[in-house]
Amino acid sequence: MTDTAAAEVAALSEDHRTSTGISNEKLAMWLFLGSECLLFGGLISTYMFNKGRIGPDDIGPDDVFDIPFTSVSSFVLLMSSLTMVFAVSSIAKGDLRRNRIWLAATAALGATFVAGQVYEFTAFYSEGLGFTTNLFGSSFYALTGFHGAHVTIGIIMLMSLFVMSVRGNLSRERAETVEIIGLYWHFVDVVWIVIFTIVYLFPQ
Amino acid sequence: MTAVQSPRIAHRPLGVFTRPQGSEGWRSWLFTVDHKRIGIMYGAAALFFFIVGGVEALFIRLQLATPNGSVIGAGTYNGVFTIHGVTMVFLVVMPMAAAFANYLLPLQVGARDVAFPRLNAFSFWCFLAGGVLLTSSMFIGGWFQNVPDGGWFNYAPNSGVLFSPSKGIDFYAVGLQITGIASLVSAINLIATVLNMRTKGMSLFRMPVLTWMLLITQFLLLFAIPVITVALFLLMFDRLWDSNFFNVAAGADPLLWQHLFWIFGHPEVYILILPAFGIVSEIIPTFSRKPIFGYHFMVASGIAIGFMGWGVWAHHMFTSGMGPLSVAAFSVSTMFIAVPTGVKILNWLATMYRGRLRFTTPMLYAVGVVSMFTIGGLSGVTHAIAPSDTQQTDTYYIVAHFHYVIFGGALLGLFGGFYFWWPKAFGYKLNEAWGKASFWVMLIGFNFTFGPMHILGLQGMSRRIPTYRADEGFAFWNMVASIGAFVIAIGVAMFLWNVYASTRKWRRAGRPDVGPDPWDARGLEWMTASPTPEHNFDSDIEVQKLDEFWHRKYGRDETGRVVRAAPTSQIAHDGSNTSVHLPSPSYWPIVLSAGILLVGYGLIFNLWLAAAGVALLVGAIYGWSLEPPDDPDAAGHHGDHAGELPAADEAEGRAGSPLELEEAQSVD
Amino acid sequence: MSTATPDTPNTAHGADGHSAAGGHAHPSNWLYVKVAIALALLTAFEVFTYFETVHGWGDNAIIVMLVAMMVLKFFLVVAFFMHLKFDAPIFWRLFVFGLILAMAVYMVMLTAFRYW
Amino acid sequence: MSSRVKKLAWLSSLLVVSGSAALIAVAIVVDKNHPLSTLSPVGRQGREIAELINPIFIVAGVVFFLVQGAVLALWLRYRVSGSDTGDGEYGYYEDEEFPEQVHGNNRLEIAWTLVPTALLAVISVFTLIALFALDDVEASDEDLVVTVVGQQWWWEYQYHLDGDTTTPPDFVTANELVIPVGVDIPLDIKSRDVIHSFWIPKLNGKKDAVPGRSHDWVIQSEQTGRFRGQCTEFCGLSHGYMKMVAVVLTAEEFAEWRDNQMTPAEMPQGGTAAASGREIFAQQCASCHVVNGITSPADRGGEGTEPDGWDVYGEFNGADAGVYLDIDTLVAGAAPNLTHLMTRSTFAGSIFDLYLGAGEHLGYLDLPASGTLNRGELEAWIYNAPERKPADADNFRGMPSRTGLSPKDIDDLVAFLSTLD
């Protein structure tokens, strides 16, 4: 099973100290992600519930959304998941140089996404949709803002990994750390898959 | 306690970040990562807040003792019952349960510590930060000027700035988020502990019922906390940054808050009760000299309660205008929660049946729970009948219900736990005579306080009213209830006196030798010295049965009678093995929590303060991650794991298979 | 809760360092790329439906399609990129439990609001 | 324990339990002097609820006695003495007899899962039947629908005699809801600010008044009389002081009352105290209070055109979202309509009696004659309302103080208010 990355990661994260053979850290991350489902679920439902509760003349989704633009940034985030997988599989193979490249690429793609979001927010704002404008505005910014904050935290973690790698503190034995942060990163991506469909693509 | 040597500390180039070494005195508490000390601190803090919340309750009762009461004004009264509810729920029962979870979970599964000791310390300090913030709302900016005053469920839109312009609700929103972080982190930590840190052979179905109930509680927290976090965030955004989530003029529907709150709120009540159920399930078998009746059903009913608890929340909203179909669905789903709960009650009774019952103080409390909780549970079922709940909701009948389940259930159970595990934690028993006396005083006072509230409620007394008219006919029972409350206070004071006097006694006379197992009990925690040595167990225990410790003590003779197999002193560890490597203390959990506290005050008062808090917080995270990784939660350094157990031998080491379960059942 | 508290002993595995996955095939980088391509195509198609609305598809049909694609994307990422397909089943159970609980609870909430 | 002692213990505990149960029963049955009691309903809905819950109380009582009895019995039967281990005795229990080690019994477990389940299934059937029955409005010859509006901290009733709540009401009154006996009166419950809850315990359960929403509810009374109520959803500072009364009249009395409510107030004659009171009222009070026929919409300084202040609470976004809060509308008309103040028996959220000596007087129309005006309380209220009832008048919640008024001004005002019958 040395031929494939996942197996290696799995083998590395094999933890003989625990009663399940699963490392505490990875278990903790999955527990956290399970919990996050309810956090984002709550925000998404709030958005769904509120988006239509605006006056006929109020500024609404149709007035501001720029689907092509958001599609591109969604695509960017989606692809960052691919680079993240590569980062994980390269460190599992002990290829620190590649690992660094992929980490940086992932962080860069994430940053692109966040930049796109910042741009989107300012564009919406200049079109008259602020956080306080109406229920759609409040719910939209709260949901996407929360997501953006998650991405930002992910970027910071990726960059810390990068720095660790540069300073020589990252090794094959620590592949699991990269994997765990990868899990977080993919989760954030997955949340965006849902947000993108429900918030942007659903017929208004 | 003796300092434990930490033989091998990796000193990094960044010398600032060395960890505090096995220190003495107060510093050893501030920086500790030992789950037992953290548990004790949780317990102490919860007791402190219990007195705070109890004194608040006494003011409620003083004000309501007579018609047209004028002890405190309406505004203050609103603040008092709100902070009373918030304190009791979030700062008393939850942390008291956390105290037992922290202290006992690792012991009961035979581990050296929790999965993430530093995170554990962080949970405690973060909880304390939230508690300090909430409690300080009573005096910041004047006595009761900025106290939350929207009730503990704080319905929108009354919680908006427009209707609640003081800072009170900000304290509520921020404070509960901070305690929420604490609960979430500790839930993850404790789940990982139970799933991952079990000793050899400790399969899930060999875990004590308490471990199970605490595990279920942690799962409830894991999934319920984010829901209230969402609600609190929306509230905070509305209040601090003018968003519209609960702004009716902008088209918002205030019922959104109610749904989010109670989606959290109902699982929350099971978060409050399940730990007590677990404690009762430990105490009753011990003092009945019988194993728990229907172990698997006890576990399964706990799981069922945890599940069903998610599908009933809107029984708090029967009058909110949801529509008859929703009302019907939630009404019926709520009723059936009585089934798994009833299974528990009946199993406890069956455990006592034909037992040799010894009514020690812990046993009194446990039986008190069985009896009192049933009363509260039955009134709960009458609330579930939606049409009649429209008569009951927001009256003292509800107040009676939830004090019976919370005080008569959760709190009595937790107090029983204090008496039961006190010798384990401190090496001496609390005085039994005082313990029994205080139990009876509490129990009688409790029934006199909350029993009459059933009548008051059905006679139409609304809750949250600062006073009532003389001609409404509420005077008599209110006076009885108020006297009862002071009787409870005497009972609580007797408990406190007992703690003080018992402690003083052993200080003077030297610590008595209670031995590892003063009650002749069943769980693994009794297999090590009292007080529990810092490293818990001298060597790893291999578990073969449910109630392993008991089975090591007792066997059967030829005639099938249960007889001593070996004296406890031979089985139990004496705590003499000091060579176990434990994680060193750490500065960062408390620093991180201080950062969070600053952020909290900053959000309420001044964003610059929040910025300072963020700086401290980031610094603490930085320090945390650069700290020499001589503990298990430093990723990747498995080498020096605290609870290090020898690599499990796959062939036999894996906790039991389903087959072994049956074996566990069929012993003796 | 039972899905969330797996029958851990069953995940026992050999001491040879073989992963908890047992005998499953493991993804190679090429598989990841394939998954990514699928994700990209799905996204493209999703966006396409958005503009297709103009041509008079019913809203409900579009919503159903979008949800189907969303779920597919979701599970592609979770199963492959997050290795859930290959990793210890306990992770799968924990995560899916949270996911299903969230969906159930919030959908019931929206139903109580007569949202649909 | 000897069997004698055991018997004694049994007996005494039985006595205690049944004694306290009897006491409670007596306390509940003797339900006089509890004007808010849910235990002695007089309305159809209240009665149906009681008929549903009373048997369930009995079932709960049986379970209660079974469980408590079992606890007691086990206690007395299986208790062993010597439980007081004292301090720090080690190994106390060591050579002791053990009871039989029973681990469980699947059949029993299944039984006590199934029996409660069956019991609850039966209960839930009755619950559902009652639940849907309660929503029915039984046919009546009245078309009356009353829109009930909660506001911090009093209630407004808008009477729609034609049953159409989308048009301005025929008249408006406050705090005392007057209805004819024996017929179902549909209510349309709304709020102008925060959530309140409308509750007349003797007639029916409660229903929340939620801003932005409009909730249907029905009340009915099988007897004439005055029945007290209380706002039961926490609504801020004076929640405890937000009460109300339902007054149930015979059909004829109701018709008379209704016709009186529809007539505007008469302008007092010049030169009298009432006339000068009216002048003061126009300056000091008319910015909030409406007196049909005397104050004009312009006095309110608001936008409204209807004398009762109806149109200031508009519909939201075209949907029937009910009334919603806006600080401007609060100032511009959301205070009790005083046109027929003197026909009420209480004021200010029904916390003060408007008449002394009237007791629980029922002949509503005779009220002014049957008691004397509670002048002191009314004057104190006008002079400094927030002192009499906690309020946040600076933020337009509750009535502001008018401490600038001289005693004569107040006399005049009361003289004017006395004409409003």
Ligand code: HEA
């Ligand atoms: C420890 C906390 C706790 C627990 C365990 C419970 C348990 C239950 N609660 Fe309670 N509840 C609260 C804390 C708790 N509650 C609080 C704090 C509030 C008020 C919040 C607020 O408004 O401020 C509240 C309010 C509340 C309401 C809303 C009332 C209202 O505001 O209108 C309802 C309605 O259905 C309810 C129902 C129940 C039910 C059915 C149970 C069941 O779980 C009880 C089941 C137990 C039994 C039934 C007894 C044992 C069973 C048997 C012996 C078997 C045989 C029995 C039968 C066949 C009936 N509770």
Ligand code: HEA
């Ligand atoms: C864990 C939960 C818990 C506990 C334990 C209690 C305990 C008590 N509670 Fe309550 N209570 C709630 C949770 C709890 N409460 C909640 C959630 C609400 C709803 C709030 C809301 O509506 O928003 C509520 C509301 C509530 C009300 C209704 C208020 C209203 O609606 O207007 C009342 C009224 O009597 C009351 C009374 C009491 C009393 C007398 C006690 C007593 O049991 C307290 C006993 C404790 C003591 C008496 C302390 C002992 C102190 C000493 C011994 C002092 C000595 C000190 C030194 C020497 C240092 N509580």
Ligand code: CUA
């Ligand atoms: Cu209005 Cu409470």
Ligand SMILES: [Cu+2]
């Ligand atoms: Cu509940």
